[in-house]
Amino acid sequence: MKNIMAAPGYMTTLFVVLLLAGCAGSTTMGDGDVVAMPLTNTYWQLVSVAGQPVPESDTEQKAHILFLDDGRVSGFSGCNQYMGDYRVRDENLLFDSMSSTRRACPDSQTEELLFAALAKTVGVNLEGIELRLLGESGEELAVFEASRMK
Template identity: 25%
Template sequence: MKKLSNVLFLLVFLSFSSCDSISKMNPLSMLTGNNWVLSSILGGGLDASKFTAGLPFLNFMDGGKLSGFAGCNNFSGNFKLDGTSLNLDPGAMTKKACGDGNGENQFVSLLSQAKNMKVAKDKLTLFDGAKELMSFVPQAK
């Protein structure tokens, strides 16, 4: 009986240890390798009609490189990550004439306001302090 309780104690300890290591995963490794597709703006739903050429997405790459699509135009810039503090610079952007939707302007404006983030395997959320700006989900492969 004592051996069984020791084994159970060890299993519980290992379970909590592995959960702790998951919560301490490097945020950069969770950001890179995905196209993060916009799923909400300002904590609400997403009006896809504002993005006439498709939903915006972000792609974080090694070396602090950032690329993406803003709903009509592509961009290529940089990002800086320090813990959960984040600075996004969309950099150069193409200059295509876009349709009636004004979603791209709002998207780019909110990108520049992002100061911090929270990332998990299935969701990236950008914040300005405590204010939720946008959330993203990994693009289906």
């Protein structure tokens, strides 16, 4: 039986494969610059809304938003599912035809603030792993962070 460990180049090939596998989820380039995550098909977890950090919750599903390539948007407010349409032109972002489920929640403050932010959004700033929804005068309405789906 042939010993594959002794084959020339085996260890080098194994090292390169392991190195590339370790870098696959990285969002930084070699010079330390952060690579911006794409707006679409990224799980954006809500970090803050109306200047307030989103409180930790016991639920497995966190408040988030997903932008699909076909102009649809969907997400979870921390209590209810929501969906609708969106349009992006340059740095302008508008939501349209938004709707949600109507589940009663003991604490709906985050949901109320998020839905108000979506209604006021006219701009977007995407930098690295952060997505900021902006109001008419450039004020920050909500901040999301790119996160791996669990």
